[in-house]
Amino acid sequence: xxxxxxxxxxxxxxxxxxxxxxxxxxxxxxxxxxxxxxxxxxxxxxxxxxxxxxxxxxxxxxxxxxxxxxxxxxxxxxxxxxxxxxxxxxxxxxxxxxxxxxxxxxxxxxxxxxxxxxxxxxxxxxxxxxxxxxxxxxxxxxxxxxxxxxxxxxxxxxxxxxxxxxxxxxxxxxxxxxxxxxxxxxxxxxxxxxxxxxxxxxxxxxxxxxxxxxxxxxxxxxxxxxxxxxxxxxxxxxxxxxxxxxxxxxxxxxxxxxxxxxxxxxxxxxxxxxxxxxxxxxxxxxxxxxxxxxx
Amino acid sequence: xxxxxxxxxxxxxxxxxxxxxxxxxxxxxxxxxxxxxxxxxxxxxxxxxxxxxxxxxxxxxxxxxxxxxxxxxxxxxxxxxxxxxxxxxxxxxxxxxxxxxxxxxxxxxxxxxxxxxxxxxxxxxxxxxxxxxxxxxxxxxxxxxxxxxxxxxxxxxx
Numbered sequence: 001x002x003x004x005x006x007x008x009x010x011x012x013x014x015x016x017x018x019x020x021x022x023x024x025x026x027x028x029x030x031x032x033x034x035x036x037x038x039x040x041x042x043x044x045x046x047x048x049x050x051x052x053x054x055x056x057x058x059x060x061x062x063x064x065x066x067x068x069x070x071x072x073x074x075x076x077x078x079x080x081x082x083x084x085x086x087x088x089x090x091x092x093x094x095x096x097x098x099x100x101x102x103x104x105x106x107x108x109x110x111x112x113x114x115x116x117x118x119x120x121x122x123x124x125x126x127x128x129x130x131x132x133x134x135x136x137x138x139x140x141x142x143x144x145x146x147x148x149x150x151x152x153x154x155x156x157x158x159x160x161x162x163x164x165x166x167x168x169x170x171x172x173x174x175x176x177x178x179x180x181x182x183x184x185x186x187x188x189x190x191x192x193x194x195x196x197x198x199x200x201x202x203x204x205x206x207x208x209x210x211x212x213x214x215x216x217x218x219x220x221x222x223x224x225x226x227x228x229x230x231x232x233x234x235x236x237x238x239x240x241x242x243x244x245x246x247x248x249x250x251x252x253x254x255x256x257x258x259x260x261x262x263x264x265x266x267x268x269x270x271x272x273x274x275x276x277x278x279x280x281x282x283x284x285x286x287x288x289x290x291x292x293x294x295x
Numbered sequence: 296x297x298x299x300x301x302x303x304x305x306x307x308x309x310x311x312x313x314x315x316x317x318x319x320x321x322x323x324x325x326x327x328x329x330x331x332x333x334x335x336x337x338x339x340x341x342x343x344x345x346x347x348x349x350x351x352x353x354x355x356x357x358x359x360x361x362x363x364x365x366x367x368x369x370x371x372x373x374x375x376x377x378x379x380x381x382x383x384x385x386x387x388x389x390x391x392x393x394x395x396x397x398x399x400x401x402x403x404x405x406x407x408x409x410x411x412x413x414x415x416x417x418x419x420x421x422x423x424x425x426x427x428x429x430x431x432x433x434x435x436x437x438x439x440x441x442x443x444x445x446x447x448x449x450x451x452x453x
Contacts, residue, residue: 052319
């Protein structure tokens with residue numbers, strides 16, 4: 001590093017030393033200034049030279065606080081979403097239970113209310129547990145129903161609980177008829193490519209029997225199920241065999257996966273039970289299609 | 296670009312960077328003391344009087360943000376600037392080793408004077424503030440000076 005001026009040029013500045021001395025004296029004096037004087041100097045420098053830098057820090061701080069507030073708000077939104085989703089699940093459960101309660105009131109003490117538990121293990125997709133058993137009067141073959149209709153049947157009974165299968169099980173069969181008794185057949189499960197594609201099929205209907213789409217199909221009372229439990233509604237023709245038999249796809253009344261609370265029929269129930277599913281439990285065709293869609 | 300213009304440009308740049316890092320971004324001791332570096336570089340070039348005034352200005356800038364020890368930075372920076380300006384009468388060197396040593400010593404002396412000027416009630420223990428933190432900060436600034444010297448030839452105007 002070399003000075004900008006030459007030696008002679010620097011010597012030509014006699015005031016340099018005096019300026020330096022004045023600067024040193026001023027520097028020493030600043031420490032002795034009264035507080036108001038110090039504040040005036042500080043304010044002047046802060047409002048002129050330091051202003052853009054202080055403003056930068058303020059903006060950064062605002063951005064930092066904004067980011068923290070955004071995180072906080074996001075956490076709040078997440079919490080509210082969690083509460084809301086739980087709330088909505090509770091509302092659904094409450095609605096289901098109320099409907100079930102109305103059905104139980106109509107059905108009487110022969111229908112045992114139960115909670116459905118699904119094991120969730122591989123191979124148990126169509127099976128479920130109910131928390132009522134032999135001690136509650138449940139027997140093998142007892143029907144399991146919801147306010148909409150038939151869910152399944154009990155296969156194995158223990159003192160405190162029972163194992164059942166729903167209509168998506170390949171072994172499910174139910175003797176069925178149209179609600180007006182005009183046609184009979186056998187309702188069975190047909191597996192789809194996915195579980196959601198599983199459908200009910202009304203098989204063995206006489207070829208010359210007119211079956212209108214939307215007609216209600218209920219259990220016929222032949223076999224283990226009492227007469228009159230809704231199974232589904234006629235959707236469309238599936239197949240025709242020669243000129244003597246037809247089969248129809250059904251829109252099921254119950255989605256087994258959504259059944260969390262059910263009623264299990266005891267052996268005392270043997271009569272026609274269709275009146276239990278009165279008009280408010282068996283919705284008209286339009287709403288069934290809108291609610292459930294194809295099984 | 297002439298040497299004085301280049302020097303003042305660097306001083307201005309270092310001043311802005313220092314204020315940006317320390318005031319704008321509030322990095323604190325994580326950022327190097329570029330203001331002292333700028334002062335030390337300028338002091339050997341601009342003459343005794345201008346160096347002292349520059350030191351006083353820089354010191355006041357730092358004091359403007361110092362609530363309790365107003366004046367300590369002004370004293371330290373002015374004296375360091377005077378010392379830097381006088382050093383060219385004793386050391387005529389433009390090597391990098393000299394530059395690094397000069398910056399290191401200048402920064403450390405600045406911290407020492409600042410520690411003394413702060414007053415007994417405000418300063419931390421001598422070994423902590425001057426010996427440890429002062430030495431580390433001086434090394435930091437000297438390293439920056441070395442980098443600038445290598446990369447852009449700062450301090451080697453000849």
